[in-house]
Amino acid sequence: MSDKPLEGIKIIDFTHVQAGPACTQLLAWFGADVIKVERPGSGDVTRSQLRDVPGADALYFTMLNSNKRSLTLDTKTPAGKEVLTKLIKESDILVENFGPGALDRMGFTWEHIKELNPGMIVASVKGFSDGHHYEDLKVYENVAQCAGGAASTSGFWDGPPTVSGAALGDSNTGMHLAIGILTALHQRNKTGKGQKVAVSMQDSVLNLCRVKLRDQQRLDKVGYLEEYPQYPHGKFTDVVPRGGNAGGGGQPGWVLKCKGWETDPNAYIYFTIQGHAWAPICKALGKPEWIEDPAYKTAEARQDKIFDIFAFIEEWLSDKTKFEAVDILRKFDIPCSPVLSMKEIAADPSLRASGTIVEVDHKQRGKYLTVGSPIKFSDLKVEITGSPLLGEHTDEVLAQLGYNAEQIKEMHAARAV
Numbered sequence: 001m002s003d004k005p006l007e008g009i010k011i012i013d014f015t016h017v018q019a020g021p022a023c024t025q026l027l028a029w030f031g032a033d034v035i036k037v038e039r040p041g042s043g044d045v046t047r048s049q050l051r052d053v054p055g056a057d058a059l060y061f062t063m064l065n066s067n068k069r070s071l072t073l074d075t076k077t078p079a080g081k082e083v084l085t086k087l088i089k090e091s092d093i094l095v096e097n098f099g100p101g102a103l104d105r106m107g108f109t110w111e112h113i114k115e116l117n118p119g120m121i122v123a124s125v126k127g128f129s130d131g132h133h134y135e136d137l138k139v140y141e142n143v144a145q146c147a148g149g150a151a152s153t154s155g156f157w158d159g160p161p162t163v164s165g166a167a168l169g170d171s172n173t174g175m176h177l178a179i180g181i182l183t184a185l186h187q188r189n190k191t192g193k194g195q196k197v198a199v200s201m202q203d204s205v206l207n208l209c210r211v212k213l214r215d216q217q218r219l220d221k222v223g224y225l226e227e228y229p230q231y232p233h234g235k236f237t238d239v240v241p242r243g244g245n246a247g248g249g250g251q252p253g254w255v256l257k258c259k260g261w262e263t264d265p266n267a268y269i270y271f272t273i274q275g276h277a278w279a280p281i282c283k284a285l286g287k288p289e290w291i292e293d294p295a296y297k298t299a300e301a302r303q304d305k306i307f308d309i310f311a312f313i314e315e316w317l318s319d320k321t322k323f324e325a326v327d328i329l330r331k332f333d334i335p336c337s338p339v340l341s342m343k344e345i346a347a348d349p350s351l352r353a354s355g356t357i358v359e360v361d362h363k364q365r366g367k368y369l370t371v372g373s374p375i376k377f378s379d380l381k382v383e384i385t386g387s388p389l390l391g392e393h394t395d396e397v398l399a400q401l402g403y404n405a406e407q408i409k410e411m412h413a414a415r416a417v
C-alpha cells in the first residue's frame with residue numbers, strides 16, 4: 001500500500017454545518033492533515049444539533065468530521081489571530097463556509113492571506129456566487145435547492161415545489177469544492193502560486209439540474225416534453241413542470257407498487273422501460289404478444305399508454321416483494337431497483353463489504369455508522385476514523401506551531417483557545 005495521496009497537505013478547516021465539512025472530510029480520508037478550527041466552548045453548531053446521546057457529539061457532527069483534528073481558537077482575540085497567522089504561513093489550503101464577508105471581518109482577506117503565504121489556496125462555499133444579486137444572503141440546504149432549480153422541478157405536478165432528501169445544496173457543493181481545491185493544488189504544483197476557489201450552493205445545485213435547463217429550452221422550442229407524464233394527455237405551460245417519478249432521459253420509468261405496499265411505505269421498485277429492453281420486458285411480464293404489436297413496439301407508440309403499461313406491471317408485481325421482483329427482472333437485463341429504506345441500506349452486506357457503510361468508534365458515543373468513501377481506489381484503502389472531540393488536538397497543534405507549555409497555558413487562561 002502506498003502512502004495516502006494527500007499526505008503532507010495541511011488544511012485549515014474553517015468549515016461548519018455540512019457543505020464545508022463534507023469537503024474537508026473527503027480530503028482528510030485521502031490523507032490530508034485537516035485541522036478543524038472551532039470556537040472555544042461551543043464549536044461547530046452540529047456538535048449539539050439533533051443530539052441522540054445526551055452530552056455527546058451529535059451524529060450530524062460525527063458523520064461529517066471524521067479523520068480530522070480539532071483546534072479551538074477564538075480568531076477574534078489577538079492571540080487567536082496570531083495562531084491563525086502562523087497556521088496560514090505553514091498550511092496549503094484554507095477552507096471556509098462562513099456567512100458572506102465573515103473571513104474579511106476577522107481580518108483575513110484574500111489579499112492578506114496571499115501576502116502571508118503566496119502558495120495558499122483559499123476555498124469558499126457561499127450560498128450565491130460573488131456579484132450575484134443575492135450575494136449577501138445566508139443559505140442552508142433547502143434554500144439552495146429552491147434557488148438552483150431542483151425544487152421547482154421536483155415533486156408532483158399537482159403539489160408544491162419539493163426539496164430532495166439528498167443534500168444537493170450542502171454535500172454536493174462540498175464535493176464541487178473538493179474538485180476545485182484539487183485542481184488548484186495541481187496548478188500550484190506547476191506554478192507555486194495559490195489561488196482562490198469559490199463554489200456557490202446555487203451553482204452546484206444547478207449543475208445537477210442541467211437536464212432541466214435542457215428541458216426548458218426544448219419546451220421553448222416545441223411546446224411539449226414527450227418523456228413527462230403530462231404528455232400526451234395533459235397540458236404544458238411555458239415552464240418545465242414537475243414530473244413526479246418520471247425518468248429524466250429517454251427511458252420512461254416510474255416507481256411501482258409491490259407486494260405489501262399497503263403497510264410498508266417502501267414496498268416499491270423503480271422500473272425503467274429502456275427501449276432496447278422492450279422484448280425482454282414483455283417476456284418477463286408474460287406478454288410476448290406486445291413485442292411485435294405495432295401499438296406497443298416502439299417507445300413512441302407506447303407513450304400514450306405508458307401509465308396503462310405501468311398499471312399492468314403493478315398487477316404483475318402484486319404478489320412479489322420488491323426483492324423478489326428485482327431478482328426476476330435482473331435476469332431479463334431490465335434496469336430496476338428496490339426502493340431501499342435507510343434501515344435496509346444500513347444493514348446491506350454489500351455496502352458493508354465495500355466500505356460504503358462503515359462502523360466507526362467514537363470516544364463518547366461508542367460505535368456509530370457512517371457513510372465511507374464512495375470513491376474507490378486500487379491503491380488506497382480509505383480508513384474512516386472517529387471525529388475529534390472539541391479541542392482534542394488544541395495543545396498538540398499549538399506545540400507543533402512552536403508554542404511552549406507556558407504560552408499554551410496562558411492562551412487557555414485568556415480563552416483564546
Ligand code: COA
Pocket residue numbers: 016017018019020037038039040073074075076097098099100101102103105106125126127137138139140141170
Ligand atoms: N472564532 C471567532 N469567531 C468565529 C469563529 C472562531 N473560531 N468561527 C466563526 N466565527 C464568527 C464569524 O467570524 C462570524 O462573525 P461576524 O458575523 O461577527 O463577522 C460569526 O462567527 C458567524 O459566522 P456565520 O458563518 O455567519 O454563522 P451563522 O450561524 O450566522 O450562519 C450559515 C450560518 C451556514 C447560514 C452561514 O455560515 C452561511 O451562509 N454560510 C455560507 C453558505 C453555507 O455554507 N451554508 C451552509 C451549508 S451547510
